[in-house]
Amino acid sequence: MSNKIQLTKSLTESLETKLMNGLTLTSICQAKDMPSLSTVYNWIKTDKEFSNKISQARKIGCQYYLDKMIDELETVSSKDVNLVREKLHHYRWLASKLLPSLYGDKQEIIQDTKIQISWEQPTKTVEGQVVSAD
Numbered sequence: 001m002s003n004k005i006q007l008t009k010s011l012t013e014s015l016e017t018k019l020m021n022g023l024t025l026t027s028i029c030q031a032k033d034m035p036s037l038s039t040v041y042n043w044i045k046t047d048k049e050f051s052n053k054i055s056q057a058r059k060i061g062c063q064y065y066l067d068k069m070i071d072e073l074e075t076v077s078s079k080d081v082n083l084v085r086e087k088l089h090h091y092r093w094l095a096s097k098l099l100p101s102l103y104g105d106k107q108e109i110i111q112d113t114k115i116q117i118s119w120e121q122p123t124k125t126v127e128g129q130v131v132s133a134d
Contacts, residue, residue, distance in 0.1 A: 005035040005039065007035075007050060011035070012050060014034075015034075016053055016056075016057040017057075019058050019060075020057050020064075021064060022064030022065060023061070025037065025054075040054075058098060062095050062098040065091045066091065069087070069088050069091045069092070072088070
């Protein structure tokens with residue numbers, strides 16, 4: 001059944017919205033009205049525009065997990081600290097990979113150094129005239 005689902009603008013927008021709201025692609029594709037995960041992966045592989053939209057939606061959805069991380073930190077009980085710590089570690093890793101420009105660990109140092117080397121043939125003067133040292 002899922003192989004018969006066609007990639008449409010409406011379906012693309014639905015997938016994007018759900019991903020932006022923090023749902024995983026795996027859970028989205030388990031719904032009866034959605035294509036299978038393998039079908040979506042095939043579309044990602046063969047349709048560059050669709051692939052870009054899904055990638056962007058996942059990046060935006062990553063913000064959901066960062067918000068969730070803050071909520072969990074605010075409400076964690078002492079008995080759940082280790083579990084929450086593991087979740088937070090994963091959320092942080094996910095953010096660093098999906099949004100490296102905002103949350104990546106890589107520090108880039110750009111050094112703008114320009115070295116210019118030049119030389120001139122020495123000149124000598126003979127009776128007030130400048131001549132080459134050749």
